[in-house]
Amino acid sequence: MSQVMEEMCIIIDKQDWVIGGETKGRCCLMENIEKGEYLPGYILNKLNYPNTQYKNTHIFSGHFTDSCSSNPLYNPEELEENNAIGMRRMALRHLQAELGIPRNRYTIFIQDIIFVSQKYHKYQEHEVGSLLFVRRDHTVNPDPTEIKGHCFMSLEELVELLDRQPVTPWFRTIVEDFLFHWLSYLEDTSPFMEPNKIYGL
Template sequence: MPNLSISLNKSTTRKVSIHFIDHKSAWPTMTTLTIALRIRSLSCCCTHNQWSILNMMSTKSSNVRLDRYDQGQVELLNEKCILVDENDQVVGSESKKACHLMANINKGLLHRAFSVLIFNSNNEFLLTQRSDKKITFPGYYTNTCCSHPLYTPLEMEQADAIGVKRAAQRRLHLELGINPLEIPLSEMKFMTRFLYKAPSNDVWGEHEIDYAVIIHRDVTINPDPDEVKSYRFVGRSELLPFLDAESEKGSPTTPWFRIMLEKFFFNWWDNLDNLDQFVEPDKLYKL
């Protein structure tokens, strides 16, 4: 079954562009088909009205000035994130902007996210530093890639967190230039989920159910400087001293990565060849 990306809107007949990765040729060779599909509204969309109050609430915060931010990052604020309740049940969608405004977070708006951890064949960890252009936590050190699955059928598929894995593949290519053929979905291991809330400043923050995903493979990296300021592979004994030193210089660590470091990370790192014992697909840590 080929990997594909698809975007569907809530309507009747739509033109949909589907991109199939050609596994017989080198990336980025792709075949693009345009087809007309008749779709029904997703059942989860029916609950979107539950969030009408939150939608009005986010509109109240729409006067947040965005002209001082990078235009590319501002455009990404229009992406539709997946709204969930505290049990990770889908309840609707909202813009990335609305999901990250503290005015909404403080009233309970919660969305789905993921954090990818890549280790190479030498068991070194791929640490990244967020671009200074990022709207939330600019210049912070963090795990390999952190982002959000979008409110689309392919990235909402629940079984084995396959939707989240598709989103991770998409973002790893966008942020780090990693060829999707180097990171097939079958090589992504969904470990667990955790719920957390953290402000970036008075205006922006995070309130997420974060899916932790591990990839243990060698990859070729070509980062986008608008997304990634720096990256490095680090050994187990190097990581914490490096993060402490960088924090003292004014480049702290993201709150979600700190949670993983304190709760899960080193047990996973010490058992990369035997991770199944730590896999908790039905567990949701509320931290």
């Protein structure tokens, strides 16, 4: 876990411009809270059921959350902004590392969001995220150091999960404000492509 907290993350300003880099551990400390970039991913099976994981990480351990989420690193490969190439590279890297999904999968970027999470011990998160959907049946081989468990859930099961189990704050907001609606329109996601708009959560 300590190695992950030493990864260099990207710090951005209110206009989503990169202004520097800092370790994940320092970025998440409440006294240092700044906006960083992150990417929550949702893996869907052929029934369009999203995969939900049970976290085993340093922050929000024991909470249910999206299929996969992480921060792009402060390096040339993941800083590249043209056509969101840097974010795509980060997504492919982390989907393989965390869920064991090969890098030759089709991805759909839908929307940017900005959120500030509730406090979690001495940590908090203040980030801009690009939502990513991967829609295909996958064999998931999760990394046990990152994930305690996972499963594909119907919308009814997601509602019950939100009512009865601890979930990460961004997962609850994304599911309630976006996911329930989007899952009905996966055959044509073009109405939701708003590349110049960032939603505040």
